[in-house]
Amino acid sequence: MGSDKGGELGICVIGGNRYFGRRLISRLLRSGHRVTVVNRGSSRPPAGATHLMADRDDEDSLNAALASRTFDVVIDQVCYTPRQAEIARRVFGPRTRRYVMTSTVEVYEYEHSPLPVREEAVDPRSVPVDTTLPWDDPDFLDAHYGEGKRQAEAVFARDPAFSYVAVRVAHVLGGDDDFTGRVDHYARRIRSGEPVRVPVGNQPATYVYVEEIADFLAWTAVQDFTGPVNAHSHGPLTTSDICAAIETEVGGKAVFHEVEDGETSPFSFTRSYGMDNSRAERLGFAFRHTSDWLAQAIAEAVHATQDGKGER
Template sequence: MTSTIEVYNTDAFRWRFPAPSFSARAREEELDPADYDFDTDLPWYTLGYLDAHYGEGKRQAETALTRCAKVPVLLARVAHVLAAEGDFTGRLRFHIDRIRAGRPIVAHTGPGRTSLVQAEEAAGFLAWAALAEATGAVNVASPDTADVYDVCAAVESATGLAADVIEKEDPSGDPDLSPFSCPSDFGMASDRAAALGYGFTPIAQWLPMVARNAVADRPGSDYSEEQ
């Protein structure tokens, strides 16, 4: 099952009050699906509910599969995915377009660091996992972490332009808030994947290349033109 780093987000837990506390780089054993619960009567088919309870939906899906599946289950908890082509989340494009247009990028005060993974390596892990004997939760992430300034630096290098990053104490709801800005550290440890035999490339080695390719893939993009 393709799960997500959002299972470690403490903002919206349904079955734990208060929500459990996780390490700055959460480990798989800190959230055991066998010790959680799931509720099929919740309005999972309602789009508004799904959007607001994405992490909870993944937690409950992990639990349902762990308890009920008749086959071995591996839960791939995938970090924030970045890709030069097919940037389906739009997160990298957000930074490219604003930097090109001279628009501000808002961040939390002293933004935390988070986990990223290159799209090709996330897909590679899923293909590897299909043939592996490993089961249970596995964090799918580069071994290092990054913050909004690291992402902006990669785009700055690719465009030759400077990013205008503005830190705010409470930027919630700000349309210019970077999707890679976290109020505190929010990452995952990738030690288990490495121990199982699948290693991920450090962010510092692939992010600049992804940014360059993404900029080249959007030669005429401009934030102001798209508004």
């Protein structure tokens, strides 16, 4: 990791009270920062953080909860739409000097390049924004996850009310609290010998360990760079790589079934989701290689499911 450029800061985290968000909050607290967590009250943050309850979609509720508070940095873990970004700009514009949005590799869903994509492949300043789309419809939002993130970035990039960063996070692996169920999807099929459905010409993707992305976000909070930045470990992984690690944990053998159309398994892609993390490394963060953590990440996720700890 790079060095910490700041001392004690006042940091607001919106949402992010589970998985790598919870790890992020713990890291910020251990570093001595004053942490305020804003969520709807569904779960409490780690001890030591101030907890404010508000609906980030309700501008009046958010303003009332924050009152006269200001922050050095805001880290937004749950900004999925341009509407949410517009509210955040208005509410936090007078309240912070730096805004870190957790974005996603999915912003590159239309980039069909055999080479790892760099941040300039999607310039948020050139992305059209349409707040009239049905962003409040869960099915629409789920089907347009990458587009929602892309447009949210665009809102922050245009005539910014504060310095902003969009951390484009790779697919995350690991943790005994992995709520996605993606590793369990494979573990159950490998145990039973049920075929794993993958697309014809299945492509690799970039990944990041759950602990590493928490490290990166905590590091980003105290830096001064702006704009989009890719965040992932070195060493792209294929579905076969992930399944091989799962086989070691559960026994059995993955049986792959290629399909032309229809639903396929998670972590299988018709196009490469490879990112280039050289910008982050030039800025001072040293990412690990997937081979350093893959076995541990898979073991954590598999055992969490076996022990009933993982949320689905």
